[in-house]
Amino acid sequence: MRKYLVLASIVLTTAVVAYVTTYLGALGPLGLDTRYLAKLFLANTYNPAHRELTAMSPEAVTSIVWDFRGIDTLYETVVFYMAIIAALAIYRGVSYSNVRRGSGLSLIVKVVTKLLIPINIAVAVSIAAHGHLTPGGGFQAGAALAVVSVLLAVVYSAHSFVELGVNLSRAVALRSAGLLAIALVVFTPIVISALTGTQAYLMQNYVKVDSAFSFPAHVQSQLISGTLIWFNLAEFLAVSFGFFIIFMLLSLREEVVREWVGKEDEH
């Protein structure tokens, strides 16, 4: 009886919400200006005829994320950066030196994982390097590469990070290199135009009405979409090693972390 009551209430709620939102127009009229904005983006993501408006990329999402609203994405990256700094601050002083080697999962899973990891890395790199042509981009590629760290910790052992030479400070250095590369791409137009005595904007991609600076959209007839490929690759580095840091910290055993935190409390 109870089951039917739940079922009936779900169906009734769905019907009421659907009726109110569509026939009664509870969400208000469908915004025509929103459609106009969508049309504008779709018309300009790849439009060689309007170089001052286009992002020269057939991938509308990457164009919007790294060109039309680039500064918004830059701040999102900064938020992610701060989150990892917070995690590192909580785990400060914890090192991998006294992590013991675990036995991991069975041989079957280990062999399959050994086959999977190169495929995983190849997929991640291709998501990043094709981010301006196909769905994907730096963040998605970074998340795909971070899966490798989870596989290593779960299937082998957290000690495999030590064996592979991936330690926390190296991961932090690589992530910072990614962020510095983003900053470099952001400031390049300003620096170059200052040297040549013209004007440019932060994060500028192609020529604007009052600025002649432009990143190359093609390299030997291969579309690279100006800044988009550089932003994607740099974000890939930053995000993948950011996630690496998080998963390396989370895969530490609780006793190891407690030992370190307890040591600090004694002082």
Add this chain to the structure above:
Amino acid sequence: MIDEIARYVGLALLVAGSVINLIGAVGLSRFKNFYLRLHAATVSTIGGTFYPLLGLVIVSLATPELGELRFFMGGSLLVAAFILLLLAPAGSHALARATHRAKISRPEPVIVDYLAEDRGD
């Protein structure tokens, strides 16, 4: 003619996959304990995903209207099917092994359990 036959074979695999998926879903919710449910889950990953992917490979290769793109589609589907064939058994093996070691679920009915005897339980 051969294209037509191949396409129907591929579509038949697709339909068989959806039926197997339905059977797997029913088994997953109705079977009594963990090991039986795991069996139902693997039925729907191999039977319900691997074979439909193979069917799509055949359909895409047997559709000349797609042009050169059909080799690209068929190839990537074949790679996806191969990776799935590797991963699904490894995943269910890891789940079953972990459950057996942790003694979370008892296989029922159990006739003989050499693994537990070897471990001395």
